[in-house]
Amino acid sequence: MVTTDVGADLRFVPAEVTAPSRTRVRVMFRNVSTLPHNLTFDAPIAGGTRTIVEAGGSDAIELVTPGPGRYTFGCTIHMGMSGTLVVN
Ligand SMILES: [Cu+2]
Numbered sequence: 001m002v003t004t005d006v007g008a009d010l011r012f013v014p015a016e017v018t019a020p021s022r023t024r025v026r027v028m029f030r031n032v033s034t035l036p037h038n039l040t041f042d043a044p045i046a047g048g049t050r051t052i053v054e055a056g057g058s059d060a061i062e063l064v065t066p067g068p069g070r071y072t073f074g075c076t077i078h079m080g081m082s083g084t085l086v087v088n
Contacts, residue, residue, distance in 0.1 A: 002028070017086070024064050031055055031057050041072075044071075070087075071085045
């Protein structure tokens with residue numbers, strides 16, 4: 001589960017999440033802030049929630065984790081709002 005900051009700060013909470021490699025996982029995203037956000041993985045995962053997860057809303061992503069490494073995700077609405085998926 002990843003959420004946002006509860007206010008208007010542009011950050012994910014927690015900013016780093018961990019999962020085992022080559023496993024199907026479900027990432028729940030809850031937007032508890034006052035602004036619309038999304039949670040979108042960069043390549044090679046390249047998947048995400050719907051583009052606008054409104055304040056108070058939530059969405060989930062299902063993905064199969066790649067090999068071990070660090071994979072970034074972000075909010076395409078807000079540059080610089082990012083987090084990391086650590087795959088073991
Ligand atoms: Cu955002």
